[in-house]
Amino acid sequence: MDMQAGYKKQLLPMEKVLRDPIHNYIYIQHQVILDLIDTKEFQRLRRIRQLGVASSVFHGAEHSRFSHSVGVYEITRNICDLFERKFPSQNADDGLWNDEERLVALCAALLHDVGHGAYSHTFEHIFKTNHEEMTTKIITSPKTEVNAVLRKVADDFPQKVASVIQKTYPNPQVVQMISSQIDADRMDYLLRDTYFTGTNYGTFDLTRILRVMRPYKDGIAFDMSGMHAVEDYIVSRFQMYQQVYFHPVSRSIEVILSHLLKRAKHLYQQKQFDLLGDVHLLAPFFENDFKLEDYLLLDDGVLNTYFLHWTQSNDDILSDLAERFLYRKPFKSVKVCESSKVLLPKLRDLVDKAGFNSEYYTATNDSFDLPYDAYNPKQKKPRTQIELQQKDGTLVELSKVSSLVGAITGKVSGDERFFFPKEMRATSNQLEIFEPLYQEFNSYVHNDNLVMKEDIENDKN
Amino acid sequence: MDMQAGYKKQLLPMEKVLRDPIHNYIYIQHQVILDLIDTKEFQRLRRIRQLGVASSVFHGAEHSRFSHSVGVYEITRNICDLFERKFPSQNADDGLWNDEERLVALCAALLHDVGHGAYSHTFEHIFKTNHEEMTTKIITSPKTEVNAVLRKVADDFPQKVASVIQKTYPNPQVVQMISSQIDADRMDYLLRDTYFTGTNYGTFDLTRILRVMRPYKDGIAFDMSGMHAVEDYIVSRFQMYQQVYFHPVSRSIEVILSHLLKRAKHLYQQKQFDLLGDVHLLAPFFENDFKLEDYLLLDDGVLNTYFLHWTQSNDDILSDLAERFLYRKPFKSVKVCESSKVLLPKLRDLVDKAGFNSEYYTATNDSFDLPYDAYNPKQKKPRTQIELQQKDGTLVELSKVSSLVGAITGKVSGDERFFFPKEMRATSNQLEIFEPLYQEFNSYVHNDNLVMKEDIENDKN
Amino acid sequence: MDMQAGYKKQLLPMEKVLRDPIHNYIYIQHQVILDLIDTKEFQRLRRIRQLGVASSVFHGAEHSRFSHSVGVYEITRNICDLFERKFPSQNADDGLWNDEERLVALCAALLHDVGHGAYSHTFEHIFKTNHEEMTTKIITSPKTEVNAVLRKVADDFPQKVASVIQKTYPNPQVVQMISSQIDADRMDYLLRDTYFTGTNYGTFDLTRILRVMRPYKDGIAFDMSGMHAVEDYIVSRFQMYQQVYFHPVSRSIEVILSHLLKRAKHLYQQKQFDLLGDVHLLAPFFENDFKLEDYLLLDDGVLNTYFLHWTQSNDDILSDLAERFLYRKPFKSVKVCESSKVLLPKLRDLVDKAGFNSEYYTATNDSFDLPYDAYNPKQKKPRTQIELQQKDGTLVELSKVSSLVGAITGKVSGDERFFFPKEMRATSNQLEIFEPLYQEFNSYVHNDNLVMKEDIENDKN
């Protein structure tokens, strides 16, 4: 017990720093934080790219989940420092900041993504894994190094940290720091992703937002004087989704990855797998029966290594998709709208006729995100709305005072696209036999949209 | 033939751009360049980190050789544009720029590092591979996609491109663009590495340096008015070596990697390998008998996947070193000077006694680089010196007019260090039995230097 | 004539560069441009701050109209280069770029603000001057050095340049480069003002916007692929207005300046002027009878020098306002809405009673700007709308495809404020006699708004 109390408060004799391109330096002051960073489960994040396949479009975006995780920690540490300096709680009910919460907040910030795996979203989709569940398991399972470090603080500390990430922790300030519409997680990834992609859509004034944050009894609000900084953050987030996260070419690479994993699983289950090398690290997933240890052995490099083997498979679909993925041969895509959806069966049919199995060589995929949501009591899982605090202490919800945010509140943005092999749009060097087929296919595409022929005519007039 | 000529000049209907954090955009104008980027051998560079293990110290530095290679291409493209606009050759002997050289320069720039493999320097050291040779092979071997693209330009074009990289191409301007003390390669990596590490030591004024570059009959000179920009580049390069490339912790991780590969090779050759999974991708290297195809299958992820398997080996040294490498448990190190070298055998002995095989758990390692070299006719492989051009056309060598560069010309910088397990410096929680041993070990370390005890005493007086 | 033709095409033997924080370098290639920069009228812009009194809030924003003017030139030069390279006109009717227009475009860009005077907007308001008229006069009056340089190109060249700025030049591409909703002027000032203020609201991707610009017969359109970059520009512009240009404290300093000039004019016209030193440089303006030469002698320093003299005037209002202006003692302000306007007479009355002449010590001031306007045929002076070009060449107006822009199109943003001496809000150290008066005044102010008392009560419930 005593030792636990000691460990909890144990500061490093000299604070350590990590050099970081976004925050300049990341300051490590607690022994607990240093020990968590040094665990196997956390170091593993160095081998998982934050943006998965997005680096196939923005080649600079090769940063890992490790770098994002320490960034979220650093922003959280800054918030705690500001709260402690400016809004220290004097009694239990004043709604101000109790610095006893610092360590649980810092640990939750650092570990909030520790359960992410290689190519998370796609992998989860095919293998029914869930990175949030995995995060909880890594924190609470007695087998992990992370858990061992946390237990040194207190026996119930792992569970506390997990509950912050699950949003069930009783203090809403701690929860909202890590997870809300304007939290340390989102703020770090916007700045980091914009830096590494080399775009500038995601920039906003972090210092000012931190400066206007203030704790209150139901969570965290923002001083009205910082309204424009918060507005700018929302707009930046909207633009990053539009420009980077929903980029059609990344989505196309993700489609290929998804079909590749689906094909491998299918072959495995059909016992038609003729692999060079083995697949033993993936087997538990093919068999829908995996353990935490199995999950922790996977990373981008392991999956890519399998894909490399598969390029030499004698299953044509598997080897071709593996090549397309590894050597970046994206599918093409066009926008689909409600009315043009009726064309999809016909297009899939043309793709099949051109010799591509449309199950593995086409897809439709939408990517929508709510840029900002004001509270809607009817929603199952309401998002926390952003509250601005006026001089007299009353709160106003952001979209009521920002015309820009008002314009995009509650609206879904994004588009739906149909993906198909680039070969379908070829205009020359083709076998003559396929000419008419390609011509028909292309007759439905106009200005990057899938359209009925008559609409094109109308449009021209 | 005709088709070749056509391909050589074939521009894209619309130039393509890659978004890049260093150069903002990278402009692709030739079909050849686009086709080269799309080859397997080039795409493979996405899976090899530019700075190898340096990201274990500077976590932002996770960028790949792909991103550096397109950057070198872009700088070269800019130089060609400036030379074509400002110094077009009028006749064969005027020493000015002949834009017919553009394509060979661009291809050489793009491909100059295409032969790099995973963890190049260490891997080469253990397996006697050589990335420069591999680059040549990838370009000239008829089996590669790169070669196929280059052959479409002309039958002798692959050989031409290779000769630029080998510095045997007859036009010294083209050679110096890609490879000299101030070339597109070095300029890109300084800017790129400084950006991704988040340091600012490597910044210099690229625009100004490009502006003052001028072709002359023996290569490329710099207008005297740009002297300070060139000086700043040299100093920046010096500082990046000191601060980033020679960082003791990166070198320590490299020591671990080197010992890990050495151990694996040893076990393989002793037929003591009990690996989970197989090692067939590495086998040709263990057997000193590999082909280009074998080499092209390796990347960071493949090696890391093997290391992951090896963490479960029953060879204690192999599994321990694999863990230390993957989960970043660096050795400690101290500086060694000529006089303190006599202590090394004693220290190795102490390490052995503490239970670590000193062959695999210690190393000495120096890292020296000549920051800038004026021409020295006695050197075997003289570096090209940097020439400044005065108003009357005469040339002056840089170190003669820059006191800063003069100060570091021809001097080696760097240090020699002795590496050993962190455990040797432990100060508590140790088995009592080792206490005296640790105490003796630490008695030789003072202010991060390995020192004779009497020197410490003198120093204090 | 011949000499004129020669001058028009005369390039500098070596292009000159100006170092610029926004564009890195500004490239001067034509002798005409260099000669224009060297004229007295242009050099005078160094002594007039671009943002007038805004540096009293954003102390970094001390940059001059000189620096903005060369920036607009540089962006225009870049557009011309891109148009010449990518869209050269082949015949008179193809709607593409005719590079013969380059020089007139560059000169108009450089000179578009040459008629600005000290503290333009306020000065113009009080003295009925007009900087656009002055720009035209400087260009076309035979007495100026600017005119002399332009005439060396061709006798009608000054008139041509002026007509571009007046938007009557026949080629709409040239006009829109300099003056439209997304022109070289606006793009430079957003980037420049954001840099010097140290905010980041005004950043956008200039390179990308330039890349997607294309000439067509009615002006300049933007490729659809650049929609998001254009959207980001519009949003950035909106945010700069909200955050910087409409800042209440700058507006308050401007109110003081305006009242100060009004008072001086009044005293002069009443012949009550007891100035230390003279006012001869201002006299023509007090007398509403000034010449171009008079106008060209004024700059920020000259006005400030007069204000310095006036601080020692024995007219209390004049000296006090001069002190408030020079030593930055801004008025306070509150937001006014339609319903609270009825309170203004009462507030002015309280200000008078507290001893401040409300004519000189209060003001209401609104600042509204249309962030983006789609074409409205009923408007007198319609703004050029922003057109996006689809693959098939058809145009779509921006607000139809951007939800963000759609949200703010045609809406006025800004607010109306009531300004009054800071002393009115004092809460202590006051003469007791004024206490009740101040209390009443402050009872109308709530959360920075002017409000009816009953509304405050309602708001609280």
Next chain:
Amino acid sequence: MDMQAGYKKQLLPMEKVLRDPIHNYIYIQHQVILDLIDTKEFQRLRRIRQLGVASSVFHGAEHSRFSHSVGVYEITRNICDLFERKFPSQNADDGLWNDEERLVALCAALLHDVGHGAYSHTFEHIFKTNHEEMTTKIITSPKTEVNAVLRKVADDFPQKVASVIQKTYPNPQVVQMISSQIDADRMDYLLRDTYFTGTNYGTFDLTRILRVMRPYKDGIAFDMSGMHAVEDYIVSRFQMYQQVYFHPVSRSIEVILSHLLKRAKHLYQQKQFDLLGDVHLLAPFFENDFKLEDYLLLDDGVLNTYFLHWTQSNDDILSDLAERFLYRKPFKSVKVCESSKVLLPKLRDLVDKAGFNSEYYTATNDSFDLPYDAYNPKQKKPRTQIELQQKDGTLVELSKVSSLVGAITGKVSGDERFFFPKEMRATSNQLEIFEPLYQEFNSYVHNDNLVMKEDIENDKN
């Protein structure tokens, strides 16, 4: 007394921030600091450019001494915060930081340049004023607002603040913060000047330098781990001097300014002044008999206003020099070395013969600065050397461990130049009568150096 104690500790109810491009935000926490910023003497710094005439070369460098002064304050505030957090003094003799010193340090930092006047160095040279003396007077004279604010803290507080700036304050830590070879003053101006000029020579890692600063009994030392950051700062400073502060064109404009003031003083003393307008603000300086009040009325704008008047003087030299200064018509210059100095009388003679009074139209001017000085006991006013602290607490002087700094320690850098009217180098459009004269003049100039003819010949061979 009590009131004083209260004022000293009086924090603002809400800290205020100034937006700053270098430090992002400047935090004002003490009422004293806010009150000092609001004084007339401090606000006056807004009208004096930090780099004087340098903006005639680097047009972005139009920032004022106000902006630098608040920057120095902010760096000092950061140092105090770090010292208080990491090195708080426990007893009077431990050589650590006593936070009672904070306010005197902050005030000295803010006010260290408050005595600067318009075009300081040149003005001082001609009128024998001294900005350091003026700073002391502004702080200690009971007539200033600055003094009144400081006296509210304690009666002897103004004197204390002044003594810090004069380096006689007993605590060497406070003195070295404000004034040493690596102090808040120099660190701010390097970063600020590099930002506003748009160069990047002056950048260095401020955060890291602050992190490794530590107080000790004789002042401030730097942890050895920060050696490279300190080295980079020294090199950056060296490069800024070479590239910006010693720029030949700025120095040439300064020569013109100096001659202009000299001429005006001469005419005034000869009673030959026929000025439009008056010169009463300058009269006390012409008469060598000025008071503090006189000094405080001058700023850049006032001087420029006089110069504007003087352009219409009927003294040809006065009006011509005023025009050259205001409308930026710099002299040309060439480098002079010891051996070529013998040519100067001949060159001056040629300038006289060409119709320019060589007293007012030529000058020689050297600009030298010691980039870094280790302690030299023989020097009258030794500079504080930079000490690095090793793990065992012992100190090592910087140049002993940095080869770069070693190379430039104690060396003067800079050059000596001869300035003359641009007209002397004209090559055409000249009156034939002067041809031979110009030819002779130019025969002494080669590669921007003044050289003996025989040397040119030798050089060519």
